[in-house]
Amino acid sequence: MNKINFGIIGLGNQGKIHLRNCMRLKNAMVKSVADISKKNLEFARKFGVKDIYTNYEDMLKDEQINAVIISLPNFLHLEASVKAADAGKHVFIEKPMGRNVEECREILSAIRRNGVKLMVGYGLRFNPIVKRIREKIMDGFFGEVQIVESTYVSGGPFTPKSNKAGPVPVPSWWFDKKLAGGGSLLDLGSHMIDMLLWFLGEVKDIESYISYTFNLEIEDVATCMLKFRKGPLAVVNVGWFSKDFIRSIQICGTSKNLWFNLSRLNVGKKIWNDLKKKIGWYNSDSYYLELAHFVNCLQQDAEPSPSGEDGLRCHEVLSWAYRKAFKNIKN
Numbered sequence: 001m002n003k004i005n006f007g008i009i010g011l012g013n014q015g016k017i018h019l020r021n022c023m024r025l026k027n028a029m030v031k032s033v034a035d036i037s038k039k040n041l042e043f044a045r046k047f048g049v050k051d052i053y054t055n056y057e058d059m060l061k062d063e064q065i066n067a068v069i070i071s072l073p074n075f076l077h078l079e080a081s082v083k084a085a086d087a088g089k090h091v092f093i094e095k096p097m098g099r100n101v102e103e104c105r106e107i108l109s110a111i112r113r114n115g116v117k118l119m120v121g122y123g124l125r126f127n128p129i130v131k132r133i134r135e136k137i138m139d140g141f142f143g144e145v146q147i148v149e150s151t152y153v154s155g156g157p158f159t160p161k162s163n164k165a166g167p168v169p170v171p172s173w174w175f176d177k178k179l180a181g182g183g184s185l186l187d188l189g190s191h192m193i194d195m196l197l198w199f200l201g202e203v204k205d206i207e208s209y210i211s212y213t214f215n216l217e218i219e220d221v222a223t224c225m226l227k228f229r230k231g232p233l234a235v236v237n238v239g240w241f242s243k244d245f246i247r248s249i250q251i252c253g254t255s256k257n258l259w260f261n262l263s264r265l266n267v268g269k270k271i272w273n274d275l276k277k278k279i280g281w282y283n284s285d286s287y288y289l290e291l292a293h294f295v296n297c298l299q300q301d302a303e304p305s306p307s308g309e310d311g312l313r314c315h316e317v318l319s320w321a322y323r324k325a326f327k328n329i330k331n
Helices: 013-024 038-046 074-086 101-114 128-138 184-200 267-278 286-300 308-330
Strands: 004-009 028-034 051-053 067-070 090-094 118-121 145-153 203-211 221-228 233-239 246-253 257-261
Touching: 004 013, 004 286, 013 028, 013 038, 013 067, 013 286, 028 038, 038 051, 067 074, 067 286, 074 090, 074 101, 090 286, 101 118, 101 308, 118 286, 118 308, 128 184, 128 246, 145 184, 184 203, 184 221, 184 233, 184 308, 203 308, 221 308
Parallel strands: 004 028, 004 067, 028 051, 067 090, 090 118, 145 233
Antiparallel strands: 145 246, 203 221, 221 233, 246 257
């Protein structure tokens, strides 16, 4: 397969990021986009995208499109993924893969049935610090890892967003349990759990707690304790309750104990990072790197990572965590 022709389904904030990064890939191009917002479609036109659709099903009929990037609200992931696979398109889907284990299994079934590839957008795997941590775990730098603590706390959907027209309201589906599938545990916890599974392997047991700071239908605070079959214990702390932002991981082993800050860059580094992007240095951008990996896998006929199986495995752990958390609430 030569140059990959992408179609992007969904041009919200994350979809726009993927559009920009696709434009920077030498071995891929965005042939078409689909979105119900005229403003978002106009954004794509300004980037030179000629094929514009308000209905992604029409876009999927284009035989020149090799793969799609699905960046839609959670409740639309299943339908879009299955229809894309049935149309013979490879699929890159933003996390979470689905709202629950059953949807993930349906998506995987469609992928296998049609012989196409699937990658789930867990961008932390492409964070240079996270990749280096995994390498160090594998080569024994920490000795035998005993304890891992990971934290991801932010304002979540409450984080203020704006454009030239002013503040942007939060889409209501975020707070509808049926549409979203879950709250901070699904949204932020899935990132951390996928990372820990990548680091440490299979989970043996779980304990979990959730709470509702803002009295919504979905949880905005969660803590999970994971016992891994190979021995380590891990804690996942996530929340949508803070105006501040932190994303960190601490590794404690028999040889070394280290804490790593995975949060946003400080102001000076952010300015430098923006400058690098302007002059074409994108190699440290996790979102860019994950798409570059996906494209390379399509060209080399290799399986992407995180795969659909990885996405399902993460959801199985999440489902386990939710069951334990609801049980603890009842008790």
